[in-house]
């Protein structure tokens with residue numbers, strides 16, 4: 572066969588391979604992770620810790636005592652006291668499963684991953700006690716594909732709009748029973764079955780407000796996953812496409828810890 576003919580055959584293949592090798596997450600040029608992250612939009616998914624922000628009943632509020640000022644001492648420094656589960660925070664498996672991983676034992680590998688954002692704002696608008704169902708999770712999967720073990724599943728309820736008004740955020744009735752959305756036990760079990768790394772939510776708890784037995788917590792944390800609670804507004808996140816980094820305080824033997832949570836999104840064109 573004439574050598575020129577071979578070249579003609581190989582040309583489209585070379586084009587195809589070339590295109591694969593150079594297309595990055597944006598479908599454009601190839602980028603290293605550092606290049607992609609440097610160009611990414613970063614969304615802060617946390618609330619700042621303040622002394623008067625909403626806490627779960629019984630939680631220790633933040634107190635910050637000034638120990639030194641620049642004027643008096645030459646440097647500014649404070650002493651903090653705070654509960655492990657205040658503000659935007661991580662629940663480690665040890666929070667409900669004795670002997671399991673404390674917050675310092677969550678490896679960095681599981682503290683990052685692609686976000687799967689399940690939007691239930693419409694359901695919550697008409698029912699503050701809404702429990703995320705298996706149907707909600709399955710509907711997400713039908714549209715976006717099966718959940719994978721690397722996923723961090725974020726439940727967007729819209730409740731973050733009530734922060735930092737504790738009364739509206741807890742939404743307790745006359746008997747003291749709180750009313751805010753959370754996950755049903757069945758949805759939790761499905762997510763555990765999918766082995767997703769974490770469940771995050773923009774409310775005070777992944778269990779629905781009225782829960783007194785925290786069945787969802789027991790289920791998911793016993794399975795080795797972790798929670799992120801009191802997330803800030805999730806409206807900037809698409810259902811897929813954001814990459815999360817979760818950074819709880821590195822407290823040895825902690826049941827959980829306040830965390831910075833960042834979402835990285837492709838740059839705006």
Ligand SMILES: [Zn+2]
Pocket residue numbers: 662776777788798800
């Ligand atoms: Zn929790």
